Amino acid sequence: KVIVFGSINMDLVVKTPRLPIPGETLLGHDFFTAPGGKGANQAVAMAKLGIPTYMVGRVGKDAEGNSLLASLQTYGVSTDYVLTDTEAHSGVAIIAVEDSGQNNIIVVPGANRRVNTEDVERLSNIFDNAAALLLQLEIPLSAVILAAKAARNAGISVILDPAPAQKDIPDEIYPLVDIITPNEIEAAQLVGFPVNNPETALEAAAVLRQRGVKTAIVKLGALGVCCATEDESFFVPAFPVEAVDTTAAGDAFNGGLVAALTEGHSLRQAVVWGAAAGAIATTLPGAMPSMPSRDTFNQFLKD
Numbered sequence: 368k369v370i371v372f373g374s375i376n377m378d379l380v381v382k383t384p385r386l387p388i389p390g391e392t393l394l395g396h397d398f399f400t401a402p403g404g405k406g407a408n409q410a411v412a413m414a415k416l417g418i419p420t421y422m423v424g425r426v427g428k429d430a431e432g433n434s435l436l437a438s439l440q441t442y443g444v445s446t447d448y449v450l451t452d453t454e455a456h457s458g459v460a461i462i463a464v465e466d467s468g469q470n471n472i473i474v475v476p477g478a479n480r481r482v483n484t485e486d487v488e489r490l491s492n493i494f495d496n497a498a499a500l501l502l503q504l505e506i507p508l509s510a511v512i513l514a515a516k517a518a519r520n521a522g523i524s525v526i527l528d529p530a531p532a533q534k535d536i537p538d539e540i541y542p543l544v545d546i547i548t549p550n551e552i553e554a555a556q557l558v559g560f561p562v563n564n565p566e567t568a569l570e571a572a573a574v575l576r577q578r579g580v581k582t583a584i585v586k587l588g589a590l591g592v593c594c595a596t597e598d599e600s601f602f603v604p605a606f607p608v609e610a611v612d613t614t615a616a617g618d619a620f621n622g623g624l625v626a627a628l629t630e631g632h633s634l635r636q637a638v639v640w641g642a643a644a645g646a647i648a649t650t651l652p653g654a655m656p657s658m659p660s661r662d663t664f665n666q667f668l669k670d
């Protein structure tokens with residue numbers, strides 16, 4: 368089994384002919400809600416590939432919270448260790464999309480921001496037989512670091528997606544991480560130089576390794592992925608697909624990567640699985656609905 372300790376959000380999406388200016392009221396023409404949050408997305412990515420997956424985090428005691436728990440369960444993620452917090456609303460992202468595709472997004476972390484030591488204790492209760500702990504940066508950094516320490520002590524692999532991009536993450540975090548998986552923007556923020564091709568990605572990976580992570584994987588969108596460990600450095604090109612929506616491609620990548628490692632595949636094969644899951648996710652709209660099932664995934668790899 369694998370555990371994701373991270374964010375759970377509801378996206379509230381409105382479609383509008385154009386974005387409003389300050390003070391303006393507009394008539395939009397569409398509205399929908401969609402479950403998301405990097406933590407929840409990565410949990411769903413693995414569960415859909417058939418890996419027993421536990422989500423640990425918080426939702427609010429509200430309609431969004433109930434709906435988020437139900438969605439996770441529908442995708443096969445265990446929510447037994449998700450706390451319903453009576454003191455906060457569920458995390459939400461208010462997203463306005465104009466017809467041109469331009470958007471404005473306001474994220475209100477709500478219950479995600481209240482994740483703390485108590486949640487790390489709850490998390491530690493399910494460490495037995497866990498293969499990996501997946502972390503991102505949408506819950507407080509203090510909780511992320513504590514969780515990484517606890518997992519390290521329990522001998523569980525720590526996979527950190529340093530997203531959303533953040534300039535200063537404390538140096539103490541790197542030695543606790545087995546695999547770090549920034550995209551280009553996140554890698555550039557962490558290392559302080561532009562990352563936009565395999566060469567600069569490998570340089571960034573080297574810097575991150577010097578800081579103490581065992582394996583650094585830099586996701587380069589439609590280009591592919593670079594990976595560096597103590598023993599090897601390699602580039603895996605992206606699978607050629609017709610991308611329609613790259614939302615959560617990075618989360619799908621992490622899901623595919625960890626699914627392969629959990630099933631005993633080599634790191635190189637795991638990066639290929641990640642790239643395949645990421646590519647498939649770009650061919651369909653949305654976050655969770657675009658993650659491949661195991662059947663879709665196997666078929667894609669065969670073709």
Ligand code: ADP
Binds near residue numbers: 586615620645
């Ligand atoms: P993020 O969503 O975190 O920004 P990326 O955009 O780098 O992450 O996507 C993660 C991975 O998904 C990429 O490394 C690549 O393997 C795959 N991927 C992303 N976009 C495409 C695309 N347009 N075509 C094929 N594969 C893609």
